[in-house]
Amino acid sequence: MKIAIIGYGKMGQSIEQIAQGRGHNVIYKTNEKPNLSQAKQADVAIEFSIPEAAFDNISECIKNQIPVISGTTGWLDQFEDVARLVEKNHSKFLYASNFSIGVNLFFKLNSMLAQMMKTQKEYKVDISEIHHLEKKDAPSGTAISLAEQIIEHTNYKSWSHPPKAKNSKDIPIKAFREKGIFGTHEISYRSEIDDIEIKHTAHNRKGFALGAVLASEWIVNQKNHGCFNMNDVLNI
Numbered sequence: 001m002k003i004a005i006i007g008y009g010k011m012g013q014s015i016e017q018i019a020q021g022r023g024h025n026v027i028y029k030t031n032e033k034p035n036l037s038q039a040k041q042a043d044v045a046i047e048f049s050i051p052e053a054a055f056d057n058i059s060e061c062i063k064n065q066i067p068v069i070s071g072t073t074g075w076l077d078q079f080e081d082v083a084r085l086v087e088k089n090h091s092k093f094l095y096a097s098n099f100s101i102g103v104n105l106f107f108k109l110n111s112m113l114a115q116m117m118k119t120q121k122e123y124k125v126d127i128s129e130i131h132h133l134e135k136k137d138a139p140s141g142t143a144i145s146l147a148e149q150i151i152e153h154t155n156y157k158s159w160s161h162p163p164k165a166k167n168s169k170d171i172p173i174k175a176f177r178e179k180g181i182f183g184t185h186e187i188s189y190r191s192e193i194d195d196i197e198i199k200h201t202a203h204n205r206k207g208f209a210l211g212a213v214l215a216s217e218w219i220v221n222q223k224n225h226g227c228f229n230m231n232d233v234l235n236i
């Protein structure tokens with residue numbers, strides 16, 4: 001598979017290593033707006049850049065019929081515009097706030113637990129996330145996905161960051177930045193009597209990078225056009 005990497009930072013470099021280890025060929029990489037005449041030769045573009053650049057980078061790939069995988073967080077207010085472009089251009093796009101297989105299993109666990117907790121009125125939920133000091137956005141895309149899953153399965157209607165007052169009906173999301181943390185997410189249901197907690201801890205970036213390469217292999221073989229996610233790739 002010929003790959004274009006758009007955003008060659010911590011994730012882009014990690015993805016290159018994993019992709020090469022699986023026999024793929026990185027034919028183009030950039031830390032700027034991509035040059036489409038070069039990137040066009042690729043079977044797939046993998047986009048991990050910055051929130052301000054993601055929409056333009058993804059849109060250019062879609063308009064040029066390059067299947068694109070994106071893991072950039074902090075731009076999702078423009079997701080519907082991307083979906084419209086995908087339809088218009090009969091292109092393929094896959095987004096995940098977190099590509100790690102472990103986190104995608106954790107997402108399922110979160111949804112199951114939320115369904116159980118819906119009727120347990122004495123518990124209040126909160127989410128906390130910890131990431132490295134260089135992370136630009138807060139809360140993390142993964143924390144937002146976790147909150148949206150809880151909203152889907154309970155009577156909670158919204159989340160807030162920074163957390164609002166204690167009696168608020170939102171799901172509070174706390175974000176911490178600490179040196180060398182790759183990504184830790186914890187969901188806690190707290191009552192006066194006890195707490196129930198589930199937690200995912202990333203030990204490195206390999207899980208995110210492997211997931212992005214697996215998603216790329218999947219989308220290249222996907223016959224239909226449209227917007228996809230990791231549930232499609234992992235069949236879970």
Ligand SMILES: NC(=O)c1ccc[n+]([C@@H]2O[C@H](COP(=O)([O-])OP(=O)(O)OC[C@H]3O[C@@H](n4cnc5c(N)ncnc54)[C@H](O)[C@@H]3O)[C@@H](O)[C@H]2O)c1
Binds near residue numbers: 012031051096099
């Ligand atoms: N979905 C996931 O699984 C997952 C995992 C890790 C990180 N992320 C997200 O991926 C993004 C990148 O993370 P990172 O740790 O590699 O950050 P990083 O800062 O190390 O890398 C971002 C790179 O993008 C480059 N860049 C700047 N402007 C650009 C432009 N216009 N076009 C292309 N590239 C540009 C920067 O020079 C930098 O090298 C962040 O949004 C982060 O939250 C997602």
Ligand SMILES: O=C(O)C1=N[C@H](C(=O)O)CCC1
Binds near residue numbers: 098131135141143
């Ligand atoms: O290192 C990052 O930045 C990460 N970003 C994603 C997020 O915002 O959820 C995934 C975890 C790592």
